[in-house]
Amino acid sequence: MSRKFVFDFDSTLTRVEALDVLAEITLEGREDRDAIIREIQQITNLGIDGDISFTESLERRIRLLGAHRKDLEPLIGMLREKISKSIATNREFFEKFADDIYVISCGFKEFIDPIVREYNIPEERVFANTFEFDEQGRITGFDTANVLASHNGKIECLRALDLEGEVQVIGDGYSDYVMREAGIAHKFFAYTENVHREKAARNADHIAPNLDEFLFVNDLPRNLSYPKNRIKILLLENVHPAAFKNLSEDGFSVELVKHSLPEEELIEKIKGVHVLGIRSKTRVTKKVLDAADKLLIVGAFCIGTTQIELEYARQKGVVVFNAPYSNTRSVVELAIGEIIVLMRSIFPRSTEIHNGEWHKTAANAREIRGKNLGIVGYGNIGKQLSVLAEAMGMRVYYYDVNEQLALGNAVKCDTLEDLLGVSDVVTLHIDDNPANRNFIGERELAQMRTGAYLINLSRGFVVDIPALVGALKSGKLAGAAIDVYPEEPASNGPFETELRNLDNVILTPHIGGSTEEAQRDIADFVPNKIMDYINSGSTVDAVNFPNIRLPKQQNAHRFLHIHKNVPGIMAHINKVLASYDMNIIGQYLSTDPEVGYVITDLDKEYNKAVIKELKAIEHTIKFRVLY
Numbered sequence: 001m002s003r004k005f006v007f008d009f010d011s012t013l014t015r016v017e018a019l020d021v022l023a024e025i026t027l028e029g030r031e032d033r034d035a036i037i038r039e040i041q042q043i044t045n046l047g048i049d050g051d052i053s054f055t056e057s058l059e060r061r062i063r064l065l066g067a068h069r070k071d072l073e074p075l076i077g078m079l080r081e082k083i084s085k086s087i088a089t090n091r092e093f094f095e096k097f098a099d100d101i102y103v104i105s106c107g108f109k110e111f112i113d114p115i116v117r118e119y120n121i122p123e124e125r126v127f128a129n130t131f132e133f134d135e136q137g138r139i140t141g142f143d144t145a146n147v148l149a150s151h152n153g154k155i156e157c158l159r160a161l162d163l164e165g166e167v168q169v170i171g172d173g174y175s176d177y178v179m180r181e182a183g184i185a186h187k188f189f190a191y192t193e194n195v196h197r198e199k200a201a202r203n204a205d206h207i208a209p210n211l212d213e214f215l216f217v218n219d220l221p222r223n224l225s226y227p228k229n230r231i232k233i234l235l236l237e238n239v240h241p242a243a244f245k246n247l248s249e250d251g252f253s254v255e256l257v258k259h260s261l262p263e264e265e266l267i268e269k270i271k272g273v274h275v276l277g278i279r280s281k282t283r284v285t286k287k288v289l290d291a292a293d294k295l296l297i298v299g300a301f302c303i304g305t306t307q308i309e310l311e312y313a314r315q316k317g318v319v320v321f322n323a324p325y326s327n328t329r330s331v332v333e334l335a336i337g338e339i340i341v342l343m344r345s346i347f348p349r350s351t352e353i354h355n356g357e358w359h360k361t362a363a364n365a366r367e368i369r370g371k372n373l374g375i376v377g378y379g380n381i382g383k384q385l386s387v388l389a390e391a392m393g394m395r396v397y398y399y400d401v402n403e404q405l406a407l408g409n410a411v412k413c414d415t416l417e418d419l420l421g422v423s424d425v426v427t428l429h430i431d432d433n434p435a436n437r438n439f440i441g442e443r444e445l446a447q448m449r450t451g452a453y454l455i456n457l458s459r460g461f462v463v464d465i466p467a468l469v470g471a472l473k474s475g476k477l478a479g480a481a482i483d484v485y486p487e488e489p490a491s492n493g494p495f496e497t498e499l500r501n502l503d504n505v506i507l508t509p510h511i512g513g514s515t516e517e518a519q520r521d522i523a524d525f526v527p528n529k530i531m532d533y534i535n536s537g538s539t540v541d542a543v544n545f546p547n548i549r550l551p552k553q554q555n556a557h558r559f560l561h562i563h564k565n566v567p568g569i570m571a572h573i574n575k576v577l578a579s580y581d582m583n584i585i586g587q588y589l590s591t592d593p594e595v596g597y598v599i600t601d602l603d604k605e606y607n608k609a610v611i612k613e614l615k616a617i618e619h620t621i622k623f624r625v626l627y
């Protein structure tokens, strides 16, 4: 059956209501401009929602506008700049279906015709009102004989057209829906890209947040392979709101949850989710990954990634990104503060005053200048701390399992024991590898200097807590600062630890990376990685996946094929492509011992059956087409 597409103009084809824009032009320089514009907008909305008659809304607005013929040209110029985003990117549809597209609008032909002409919609398929002018060119009213000037005029207009085939109406307002209600149109798509009108959306056969969605559900030519609004992103653990903004502005459907979810709840919630965003608390287990039927990406909005089954995710073609540098400085600054606070016994002195006691003393209060700082784990955090600590006059020693270049005058220790024996303060910045469990236990604590301090800003399981409590109680250690714990709660609330109520022990709730700056930076960094992968296939900086930087795809379709890295698979893929005579513009491959990721850019015209065949190749893990 043939289809006819009837578009509304204002707030559908353009992002704005044209009469509002006209008001901005005609009222420029007037003191009461803002008040009148507000009034016009109110009247517009009342008319659109059907709360006052349309004729009345139009009359009242024209009167307030005080417009002139010469205002129309700048108006058209401004409207040209305000074509809806997804309309402007889908010209192909307007070219290929030119004969089947109509505009029915309660706006005015004087400005609609020139705009939609550029989208191949000729005047004769534009149905709208026309202005009336006086001799001086002032707009005094409109042609009241036009059905579109009257209430529910769109119904009459469409009825008179007597279109053949399935008639689909695409619009943002109730006046568009009524054509469907009256039985003259077959389907109504509520177009919400620019404005979401509850009444229209409630009555729609389908809500189209953009034209991509409309074209997708109707299987029409489109600029995007998959509408972004269909890509669901679930962000847990209170990630910064800027992440929500970044991802929703790119068109994705984003849901925010303030806390972490336990395995069973995540298993339920992950269904249908394409991108999962977490921080250090949420465990992405094998069971979670098995339940994830649509998952493409896990974004760790933090540094650590061992809460995710990285290997299993890779086998399932799920790419993991993190933010390896965004909170580094925050951890370093906290470490510096804690070194000073511990060495000056600030917490005991402060607690005494909170308890009503004045206790001025120099005992157990020392400068950090000239003291030895032992940094365990000389990675991004360890190195930056090294530089700052040295600038404040500390002597830095470090120990790392990997060969690491010493910064400044830092001295490398060959063994952990060497470092523990020489340090006045030991600070842990090793990674979250499970092999680091109980890295600091009774034996290591015994190897530390008597009266030394321990700081742990890495992971809770790295320190044997009962052993640490023993060392603090016995006086072996003079204090500690602990930010991370073997068991941490999923959300804020009660928390117990054996470290409570010990003298000169700073306890913080895993806030090493929790600064406004770090969280804000992460909210840009990780979403950019997510968008790069979804929009282009790029895996640069992925932590569990072959990394590949891809050129921008131009005038091509992109096939993304993730497969098990077994002998012969590339030959198989290329055999299929050859058998369909595909015109390959570029091909890129990146592999690791287990997984291969091949990206092929192809000329847009091809037999779509090739897709099915590529998906069916044995050892295929995931396949996506991008355009």
Ligand SMILES: NC(=O)C1=CN([C@@H]2O[C@H](COP(=O)(O)OP(=O)(O)OC[C@H]3O[C@@H](n4cnc5c(N)ncnc54)[C@H](O)[C@@H]3O)[C@@H](O)[C@H]2O)C=CC1
Binding pocket: 303, 304, 324, 327, 328, 331, 376, 377, 378, 379, 380, 381, 382, 399, 400, 401, 402, 404, 429, 430, 431, 432, 433, 436, 439, 457, 458, 459, 483, 484, 510, 511, 512, 513, 514
């Ligand atoms: N408290 C908090 O809020 C935060 C905690 N972190 C933790 O800090 C850790 C370190 O972060 P980055 O410096 O960015 O990581 P990184 O990967 O750059 O550095 C870690 C270093 O530790 C070394 N290492 C690992 N195991 C070791 C061992 N057993 N002995 C000696 N060296 C060892 C590694 O070779 C590496 O050089 C993260 O993995 C994370 O667990 C990170 C950010 C915030």
Ligand SMILES: O=C(O)C(=O)COP(=O)(O)O
Binding pocket: 279, 280, 281, 301, 302, 303, 304, 305, 327, 510, 511, 512, 513, 514
């Ligand atoms: O970045 C990390 O690895 C951290 O430990 C910080 O984690 P968070 O984002 O505070 O859950």
